[in-house]
Amino acid sequence: MDILQKALKLTSNGGDNLSQEDLRPAIAEYLQRLNPLWAMLPKGRANGITHSFIRRTAVPRGQFEGEVATQTSKNSTYDRQSAALKIVRSAGGVSSFQQAVAADFIDALNTELEGSLFGLSEILEWSAIYGNTGDAKQFPGIYQYVLGDATAQLAVSAGGSILDIDATLALSHLDTMIDKVRMYRDARGDQYIFLASPAAISKVSALQTRVNREAPMFEHEGGFRFATYRGIPMVESANLAAAGTTTSPAVTAAPSAGGSMADGTYYYALASITIAGEQAAGTSEAAITATTNNSATLTWTADTNALAYNVYRSLTTDTADARTLIATIPSYTYDGTGAPSTQLATWIDDGSYTPVTAVHPLAVSENQILLLNVSQAHGYNVVGIPSPLGTTVDSYFNYVPLATTKGALEYMIEGFLTGFTAYPQVNVLARRAAL
Numbered sequence: 001m002d003i004l005q006k007a008l009k010l011t012s013n014g015g016d017n018l019s020q021e022d023l024r025p026a027i028a029e030y031l032q033r034l035n036p037l038w039a040m041l042p043k044g045r046a047n048g049i050t051h052s053f054i055r056r057t058a059v060p061r062g063q064f065e066g067e068v069a070t071q072t073s074k075n076s077t078y079d080r081q082s083a084a085l086k087i088v089r090s091a092g093g094v095s096s097f098q099q100a101v102a103a104d105f106i107d108a109l110n111t112e113l114e115g116s117l118f119g120l121s122e123i124l125e126w127s128a129i130y131g132n133t134g135d136a137k138q139f140p141g142i143y144q145y146v147l148g149d150a151t152a153q154l155a156v157s158a159g160g161s162i163l164d165i166d167a168t169l170a171l172s173h174l175d176t177m178i179d180k181v182r183m184y185r186d187a188r189g190d191q192y193i194f195l196a197s198p199a200a201i202s203k204v205s206a207l208q209t210r211v212n213r214e215a216p217m218f219e220h221e222g223g224f225r226f227a228t229y230r231g232i233p234m235v236e237s238a239n240l241a242a243a244g245t246t247t248s249p250a251v252t253a254a255p256s257a258g259g260s261m262a263d264g265t266y267y268y269a270l271a272s273i274t275i276a277g278e279q280a281a282g283t284s285e286a287a288i289t290a291t292t293n294n295s296a297t298l299t300w301t302a303d304t305n306a307l308a309y310n311v312y313r314s315l316t317t318d319t320a321d322a323r324t325l326i327a328t329i330p331s332y333t334y335d336g337t338g339a340p341s342t343q344l345a346t347w348i349d350d351g352s353y354t355p356v357t358a359v360h361p362l363a364v365s366e367n368q369i370l371l372l373n374v375s376q377a378h379g380y381n382v383v384g385i386p387s388p389l390g391t392t393v394d395s396y397f398n399y400v401p402l403a404t405t406k407g408a409l410e411y412m413i414e415g416f417l418t419g420f421t422a423y424p425q426v427n428v429l430a431r432r433a434a435l
Contacts, residue, residue: 023113023399024395024397024398024399025395027113027117027395027397027399027413028395028396028397030113030114030117031117031120031121031124031397034117034118034121035121035124035125036226036235036236037125037128037193037195037235037237038121038124038125038128038382040193040233040235040374041128041374041379041380041381041382042374042375042376042379042380042381042382043381043382043383043384043396044376044381044382044383045383045384045385046085046383046384046385046416046418047383049084049085049385049416050082050083050084050085051082051083051084051085051383051418051420052080052081052082053080053081053082053083053381053420053422054078054079054080054081054422055078055079055080055081055422055423055424056077056078056422056423057077057078057079058077081420083133083139083140083418083419083420084139084418085139085383085384085385085416085417085418086137086138086139086416086417086418087137087338087414087415087416088120088123088124088127088139088397088414088415088416088417089412089413089414089415090116090117090119090120090412090413091116091402091410091411091412091413092112092113092115092116092410092411093112093402093404093408093409093410093411094108094109094112094408094409094410095407095408109409113413116413117413120397120413122275123275124417125237125239126141126239126275126277126307127139127141127419128141128142128380128382128419129141129142129143129195129237129239129240129277129370130143130239130273130277130278130307130308130328131143131144131419132144132308132328132330134308134327134328134329134330135308135330135331135332136330136334137332137334137338138308138330139417139418139419140418140419140420141419142370142372142380142419142421142427142429143328143429144328145380145420145421145424145427146161146162146424146427146429147325147328147356147359147429148424149161149424149425151424151425152424152425152427153356153358153359154358155357155358156176156177156180156428158358160358160425161180161424161425161427161428161429162356162358162359162428162429162431163176163177163180163428163429163430163431164358164359164360164430164431164432165430165431165432165433165434166321166360166432167432167433167434168433168434168435169200169203169204169367169369169433169434169435170207171204171207171208171229173369173430173433174194174204174229174230174369174371175230177369177371177428177430178192178230178232178371180371180428181371181373181426181427181428184423184425184426186378187373187375187378187423187426190373190374190375190377190378190379190426191373191374191375191379192232192371192372192373192374193226193232193233193234193235193371193372193374194229194232194233194234194235194369194370194371194372195235195237195240195369195370195371195372196234196235196236196237196240196367196368196369196370197236197237197238197240197241197367198236198238199241199367199435200240200241200367200369200433200435201227201234201236203435204227204229204234205227205234208229232371238276238277239275239276239277240277240367240368240369240370241276241277241365241366241367241368242277242278242279242280242362242363242364242365242366242367243274243276243279243280243364243365244364244365245364246271246272246279246280246281246282246364247272247274247279247303247305247306248269248270248271248272248279248280248281248282248303248309249270249272249282249300249301249302249303250270250282250283250285250300250301251268251269251270251282251283251284251285251298251299251300252285252298252299252300253266253268253285253286253287253296253297253298254287254296254297254299255287255288255289255290255293255294255295255296255297256293256295256296256297256348257292257293257294257295258294258295258350259294259295259296259348259349259350259351259352260294260295260350260351260352261289261294261295261296261349261350261351262289262294262351263289263290263291263294264289264315264316265286265287265288265315265316266286266287266288266289266296266313266314266315266349267284267285267286267287267313267314267315267317267318267322267323268284268285268287268296268298268311268312268313268349269281269282269283269284269311269312269313269323269361270282270298270300270309270310270311270312271309271310271312271361271362272303272305272306272309272331273306273307273308273309273310273328273331274303274305274306274307275305275307277368278310278362278368279362280361280362280363280364280366281310281312281320281323281361281362282300284312284314284318284323286318294351295348295349295350295351296348296349297346297347297348298311298346298347298348298349299345299346300345300346301345302331302343302344302345303331303343304343306331306343307331308328308329308330308331309328309329309330309331309344310325310327310328310361311325311326311327311328311329311347311349311353312324312325312326312360312361313326313349313355320360320361320363321360323360323361324355324356324357324358324359324360325355325356325359325360326349326353326354326355326356327347327349327353329344329347330344331343331344332344359431360431360432362431362432363432365434365435366431366432366433366434367433367434367435368429368430368431368432368433369429369430369433370427370428370429370430371427371428371429371430372427373421373423373426373427377422378421378422378423378426379421379423379426379427380419380420380421380427381419381420381421382396382417382418382419383417383418383419383420384396384415384416384417384418385415385416386398386414386415386416396415396417397413397414397415398413398414398415399411399412399413400412400413400414
């Protein structure tokens, strides 16, 4: 509140001075205070409305050669990726009655701005973790890159970046995650953070205190203080623990024509990904496929809380351990203006989806933990521009007053962002940790 009041300067004649240049730094600073993850992620300026970057797909290796051998080399392999910037907005307004008394107007606008920035902070953190391009309006999060990379999507024991704990959380699990990323020589000195629920961090702190009789702290620029494990900050996120009561819908499956699925009995379950993160899956259903009906049409009652869904599938048995992730799908469809119109309540599995065999559904109250690389070179980066004109400013968001005929001052806080990581393998996702 204090920061915003300094920006909203009351003039001597009882009017107000709502300069866009004054509000932008206040908005940026308050957003940093609300969201430690946003403050710690590396950020840069996009090179256009579609940002191009190089993704490393293999690490170069040296080799011995004979003195007279023809020179050869073992090169890295790369591919060029691009991610489109997405609009991120939050809006609010204050009525003309509140504007009539300047001091009350300042207080009301402060309250509106705080609420807008809180909502913006929530969706930014959610998107940095779960965002996916299955929904054309979201920018991709770290999940998309880890689960979409052929190496990273494997179990840690098979050389990948997925640790299926399926047990009570222990310090040895965090050790396994750290040891995994430190296999990569050029990323050993990078900055990492553990991202976990408050309850999971409390669990780790309690275990660590019993072992070491100390609770080391890390202070990040901006006044954030974090507990650490092996020198790595542990950042709280409300997006990584399944709720005690799931809102995930039950799903019904029916065989349909077309596609490439083999004959068999398929069991499906749907897990809602809400603003609080992935929830426990709903009840599952069997779909029998035949040679002329080799796809499955899924239907459900839309979860009004869902921002996306994880689709799980298993063969021959209907148990949580047998189900593996086959797709993350959007929860909304959009009208011609880009506004959400209807909630998705049907989807077709045509056999083209490759299961991520290391990822199984969460149970109620199970936790996930992310070991996230936040270095500029290898980590998850956010890039953006503040306006569609590409104007260079010192913030990723604009405060935009809106034209209105409603007798109110309305505004929009607007930015254009995307996220990417050039090296998904140096992040680790641990799942199914009980506390």
